[in-house]
Amino acid sequence: MQFKSMVVSNVEVSPGYFRMRMTAPKELEKTLPGQFLMLKVSESIDPLLRRPFGFFDVGVLPAEYAGGADQTYAEILFKVVGKGTKMLSTLHHGDLVDLLAPLGKSFNPGPAGEEKLLVGGGIGLAPLYYLAKELVAKGEKVRLFAGGRNRDDILCITEFERLGVETYVSTDDGTLGESGLVTEVLDRHLAPGKRIFACGPTPMLRAVAIMAERHQVPCQVSMEAYMACGVGACLGCVLPGAAHTEETPDYRCVCKDGPVFDSFELKWS
Incomplete structure (x- = not known):
């Protein structure tokens, strides 16, 4: 679908990282974890191309919080890295954006009863929250392994913990959690009967994929x-x-x- 969406909130959750909530049509409630949207940053031709963002969350605001009627919303996490995301960071409540959504293939949760291991690096944590929310709702056991260069790259851990997700944090410089790579922490918890879902920088995903093959653990990468x-x-x-x-x-x-x-x-x- 292509539709206009109104910005509800746009909050800086860590230096250079923003969490944006937008209104959405009811049909978007069928969005699956791992799918993404394409957002037109400006009505002008500069920047020309839409920007892709994974869904951090999709839900419904009850009528008492949405002005008298239930309101579907979608959330994204983004990092300011260029002109487009810089413009996006300046949007406020009431501003309109143009979206194409939902797009792409979603995560396959796999058989019930497996332990689900979520591995994210930096902004790669974005689609994993929506996945964790859906898995927890189904009664699955979920663990999160979050990594980054420093504490500023570790995003929304409190939100995962509120879901009841067991979290493990590591940073390259040791400013939060363990010192070292997230893959080193993950390696200690791999065994048959578990399933990996990972999103982040390609070198991290490469390491996770090789590790999963070595331990014979199914692995999906975004x-x-x-x-x-x-x-x-x-x-x-x-x-x-x-x-x-x-x-x-x-x-x-x-x-x-x-x-x-x-x-x-x-x-x-």
Whole structure:
């Protein structure tokens, strides 16, 4: 769907990181964890392209909090990294934005009873919150492994803990949680009967995928890529698939074939 959405709130949750809540049509309540939206930052042609953002949360504000009628909302987390996200950070309550949503493939929660391990780095924590919310609602046991360069990159941990998610935090410089890489913490908790869901920088996802294969643990990864269209038309966000060679190319569109993939679908070398 393409629709206009009103900004409800836009709060800086950590230096350079913002959490934005927007109104949404009721149909968006069917959005699944791992799907994303394409947001037009400005009505002008500068910047021209929409920006992709994973859903941090989708829900309904009860009538008593929404001015007399239930109101569906969607939330995103974003980091200010360029002109588009800088403009986005200046939006306030009442401003309008243009969205395309929901897009892409979602996470597959897998069989009930498995322990679900969520692994996120920096802004990669965004789609994992919505996933954690859905898994906890189904009675699943969920653990979160959050990593970043420093404490400013560890986002919304309190929200995960309020869901009842057991959290493990690590930072490269040791300013919050353990000192070191999040993959080092994850490695100590891997065993058969568990399932990994990861989102973050590609080097982190590569390490998680290799680790999951070694421990024979199913692993799904949500990939990040520059997207122009969000629907697979421009082919600007392709990644090599597992069978890719120069003689027999095998490419996957992050926006259409993903952004969530089973880790064995992609070529990591």
